[in-house]
Amino acid sequence: MTEAKPTRTARRGRIFPEIQWTEEQKAKRQAEREAFYQRCKPIFDKVQPELIKTHYNWYITVEPNSGDYFIDKDEIAVMNMCRQKHPNAPFYLFQINETGVSGTI
Template identity: 60%
Template sequence: MIKTTATRLRGRIFPEIQWTTEQKAEREAESEAFYQRCYAIFDRVKAELIATHYNWFIAIEPDRGEYFIDRDLEVASLQCREKHPGKLHYTFRINESGACGSI
């Protein structure tokens, strides 16, 4: 018996949206640039925050350079979204690597 996925049964969900290779590359470059802007802020404050808030979360809004910290990932993100509605933010864990989990 052949197993099929729901996507194969339904087809593409949005077949009218077909990104070119250039559009995909542009999107990836924008994402990387956004990450680098956020990481620069994280890297600047990481040393002082590790001493007092180790393994907490930090949500960073790079346009204003503001950040919000909390023990709970959702609370930190919510604080950032409330202060800057409609703006993107990036979340790191306050530790040596900034990673929120491991594989």
């Protein structure tokens, strides 16, 4: 007697419904992100020249409300350090190099 193999049904669609953003919502979100970046960037610019000498290509998170920043070699570790100190506050992640950006496009 042969055993019947269980058949798997294929999933159709996504688990979460797609978010439909209006152009106005997209523009508002982009403006908020840019404003947050403009608050974080001066803090990074202030410490970057000194840190680039000793911590090149490390990561830094900046929490603009307190002015705190955290540095580590590991991207995940530095984000976790920031979340521990400021659990509900947003932060911005930079890489300590000439541009402050990690990766290439």
